Amino acid sequence: MTFKPKSASIVYYVSDIVRTETFYNQTLALDLQRMEGAEPFWLQGQLSNGLDLIFFEMEGERGSSPAVVFEVDDGGIDDIVAELANAGVTIVTPVSEAPGGWSADFLDPDGFGLGLWQSGELPRSLKS
Structure with a gap:
């Protein structure tokens, strides 16, 4: 397989985005920023470890x-998903x-959800 994750994000699905924003910004003192591209807005913040x-x-x-969610930083999300499927991974x-690009979700062997995200500025396939 050609894909080796270099960065990752933890993605939460929440029932009330404003309540979540208040809790993480005020109670935990994390600096979450409002982002556009999904309705309603979504939140993103970075811990000191990146x-x-x-x-x-x-x-x-x-x-x-x-x-x-692992970020694909050099393009080819279609190729990576095809390789995962060929390896028997459940897509x-x-x-x-997805906001700002492309995404795909798959399962690890125990059924835990994992995902890929790639900027829309990168090519979806690196194969000619």
Whole structure:
């Protein structure tokens, strides 16, 4: 496999984004920023070790949140998902539009949700 994760984010699906913003900004003193690209806005903040925390307001089932999302930093998300599928990995959500780019979701062997995210500025495939 050609993909080796270099960075990751923890993504939470929350029922009330404003309540979440207040809790993390005021109670935990984390600096979460409002981001555009999803309705309603979504929140993103970075811990001192470089790990991103991301919050979307949406329904989530037990086990679907939080999820670790690996950033694809050199393009080729379609190729990576195809390689995962060929290796027998369960693809939950094929490559689809996401705020600022493309994403896909898959399961590890124990059924934990993992994801990929790639900037829309990068090519979806590196194969000619």
